[in-house]
Amino acid sequence: MRIDVVREPDVPPAIDAAIMRLQQRAFPKTESFARSRYYTHTARQGDFRVLAWLDEAPVGQVVVMWANARAGAQNLRLAGLGNVCSDPDHRKEHAASACIERALELARQEDGDGALLFCGASLEKFYARFGFEIVSNEVFFTHPDGTIFRRNHRDIRMGLMLKDQPWPAGDLYLDTEDF
Numbered sequence: 001m002r003i004d005v006v007r008e009p010d011v012p013p014a015i016d017a018a019i020m021r022l023q024q025r026a027f028p029k030t031e032s033f034a035r036s037r038y039y040t041h042t043a044r045q046g047d048f049r050v051l052a053w054l055d056e057a058p059v060g061q062v063v064v065m066w067a068n069a070r071a072g073a074q075n076l077r078l079a080g081l082g083n084v085c086s087d088p089d090h091r092k093e094h095a096a097s098a099c100i101e102r103a104l105e106l107a108r109q110e111d112g113d114g115a116l117l118f119c120g121a122s123l124e125k126f127y128a129r130f131g132f133e134i135v136s137n138e139v140f141f142t143h144p145d146g147t148i149f150r151r152n153h154r155d156i157r158m159g160l161m162l163k164d165q166p167w168p169a170g171d172l173y174l175d176t177e178d179f
């Protein structure tokens with residue numbers, strides 16, 4: 001298995017098509033993946049995607065979307081992890097884990113303070129393997145027009161500090177729309 005990093009948003013068309021195939025297989029209920037490799041938003045310069053390749057097809061991935069976050073007086077550079085998946089025919093082959101490990105390593109190198117993700121409660125133990133813990137902060141995102149909104153869904157929030165400092169307390173305000 002080969003692990004590669006592609007820089008968003010300028011992904012070559014052939015890789016874009018391969019990512020869409022992987023995502024449609026891994027997230028069959030998410031209709032938007034039939035139209036775009038993004039869930040609801042578009043990645044920004046500096047964001048990146050880690051892909052696990054097998055026989056010239058991606059079988060695992062994670063996307064890292066950077067956000068500037070504010071918690072009280074504290075400012076943080078947060079790596080938002082999204083679109084974590086592996087191909088249904090290649091589950092439990094460590095494709096997703098290898099991508100997450102590479103993504104966290106690169107996020108540390110690129111001066112990330114911490115990493116944040118949203119997931120279903122059944123995945124808590126999976127992400128705990130990488131050091132993520134459930135966090136209780138309310139998380140607010142920002143639309144491109146500047147409107148701030150609270151992400152409102154049933155997922156749990158999990159955070160991991162990438163530097164030797166505690167996870168921030170209180171409400172978290174992110175300058176991105178989603179991840």
Ligand SMILES: CC(C)(COP(=O)(O)OP(=O)(O)OC[C@H]1O[C@@H](n2cnc3c(N)ncnc32)[C@H](O)[C@@H]1OP(=O)(O)O)[C@@H](O)C(=O)NCCC(=O)NCCS
Nearest residue numbers: 026084085086091092093094095096097119122123125126
């Ligand atoms: C969740 C998902 C990414 C796991 O992918 P995977 O390729 O099977 O994961 P890996 O092979 O890297 O798993 C590494 C280890 O975690 C374990 N693991 C996998 N899913 C797990 C889960 N839901 N809970 C606990 N452990 C889990 C594996 O058994 C494996 O254990 P081992 O090291 O003892 O062999 C995959 O099931 C998937 O794509 N699901 C659909 C999309 C999805 O829900 N994505 C998450 C969005 S937040």
